[in-house]
Amino acid sequence: MIGNAPFFVVGILFLAALVAIFMEKNLIKIAIAISIISSAVNLFLVALGYRTGATIPIHYLAGEGTVMVLPTPQAMTLTAIVIALATTALLLSIIMLVYRHYGTLNVDEIRRLRG
């Protein structure tokens, strides 16, 4: 059970951030919640690759260990982190432009497009 702790943390983080997205009113807090969701998913991917008592997945530096951690999820996580970085940067600049035009960061007031 203790070995499954990372997955419980992933679940808690993901659900907390998801609830924050549609309960919060401030756009910056919503952007932070999206960033937390990305972190939760990245943690999930890294935790998938772990094997008990294994060493780093580099052949020449492995030492005496015969079991290695899976490298594919680590590659996936790196890619996902870079993508989340790009999207967060773009999201924050869009929020900045919204503030410049609307003067408010309250999600309930940014609704000129409705109906």
Added chain:
Amino acid sequence: MNWNEHLPALLLAVPLFGAFIAPVVCLFGKTTRNILMTGITFITLIIALLLWKNVLAGGPAIYVMGGESFNIALPSGMALPIRIILEADAFSAFMVLCGAIAAFAGALFSTNYMEKFSGMGRFTSLYFLLTVGMLGMMVTGDLFNFFIFIEIASIASFGLIAFWRDKPEAIEASLKYALVSQVGSMVFLIAAGCLYGKYNALNMAAVGSLLQFGTMEKLVLVFFVGSLAMKCGAFPMHMWLPDAYAEAPSGVTCLLVAVSQASLYGLMRVCFSLYGINLGGSFIPWMIIAMGLASMFFGVSMAVVQHEIKRLIGYHSVSQVGYMLLGLGVGLLVLKDARSMAEYGFTAMKGGIFHIFNYTMYKALLFLAAGAIYYATGKRDLNQLGGLARRMPFTTFMFVIAAAAISGLPPFNGFVSKLLIYESVFAVHPALTVVALVTSVLTLASFVKVFQTAFLGPEKNALVSTREVPAGMLLGMGVLTVAVLGASLFPAWTLSNLVEPAAKALVDQAGYIGAVMGGGL
């Protein structure tokens, strides 16, 4: 070097190359930039045609990125697929063709439409990145790679939708799309990670051959279907679609239509080729049919009461996606039952797939015509337009063709695909056909309203000085009109050469898996 084997990679490499040299080339002036945009999209179209011919002749085209062989023989004798594999079967080639035609038409249109904008180097770069994302979604054979291309397309679209930086509505539309798209993509990644964790493979064919339907696979399927249906614009999650399509510049909207179709492609790939016979019960097909019916009906009833032209056409987008979900959902419902499949299931799938082609063509044409009206008059509100048919005859003619096609009037292509859907869906339950027919009538009603208020009617004094739009925009619309008329006048040829191989490839899960895993499940 044998060009034919490198076609799937060239399909992605050419627009990507265009995206990276665009900022440099745009320093040399407007003409060079226009030549770059139209040239690269034209070459992409040629590659798409060659790829389609190749796939029709020789089966699914496999391409390994950066390596020689795509499987590695384990000591036990099994072949394990490694490296990132692009797999283009007939359905992928069909969608690539739709997307390439839409990209070409949008590029031609944007050469003139974006005259008064600054920062065009970045626009060209983002446009090509969006094309790469869309084409990549359609040819990849790997789940994580699919996520990457979804994100490339999403990031490029956030930038392009917000391109009109001075208008607050455009920024708001981009914000809404960004929020829901990010949440959807993260859920998609969790689902792909779950599948990797259990089967130790990311390749779609490998996972498809190893899949056993248990509790985790049920949740993974629900996450996939939910996220991809959100990106197509299925009913309760469609609210971003009219806003985003209305506020983006019209050449970009033309391409965004094809990007939504790429998400529909992903949905079908997951349901048919990844799960296929392991779909387990009929909950997901009925859920897809229900989302299709809801999108159709609620989309069109929202569209009838709009008074802004691009928003109205955006709501029609939601409703047309419902048609495709309905046709493909019926095909999915009877996938395991060979007799019903031969009787009406395969026809429903042909109708849904043909509708994808028709929809991309006529919807892109509608958006381009709306953009032409905005360029010529500076107004988007239907209450202020009127009597434009005297001043803009070509635009009127092409708008009539597109409006008749979307309403399902004979002899246009919209009628043929809708007829296939009506007649085959009737065999499942008559109520489904009734909803589809009522939607078609309401579509016709709203387009009669648009055509009458925008083009017919008395000449308004405020609009006396409008003239026909420049040649580049007319050419862009002309490309799509030729495609619409071609599919209308030669329906049997289109169905048997374009749609039927695609439908057969989609149903044939064993063929898809066997092309990579080497013979049989």
Added chain:
Amino acid sequence: MFGTVYTGFGYWDVTSWILFFGIAAGLTLWLRAQGRDDYKEGTDQDEIYWSGNVVPEDGEDISVPASSAYWGFRKALEPYYNRLIGMHTGIATDIVGFYVLVVAFMAVFILIA
């Protein structure tokens, strides 16, 4: 090429449709050509009839705005439209809320069914 499309339940033939359309169009144009062409352009004979009133110069005053089209349809379905348009609030996080509701609904029902 100009073939017929056979659905499982019927067929659609483009050539026959275009032929019939051509015949009907020819008939309509012949009927239209039976009108008189000895009217004087630009005088009262050319003007539209607007219930006997003076026709205004600006087209703006004669045209019916697009928002009043389908007024009766919208009024008859007032409860339905109020609820439907009320659902499209335009708040950004409502879309995420709907998405989560749909995924949760599907997840619960797929585990039961």
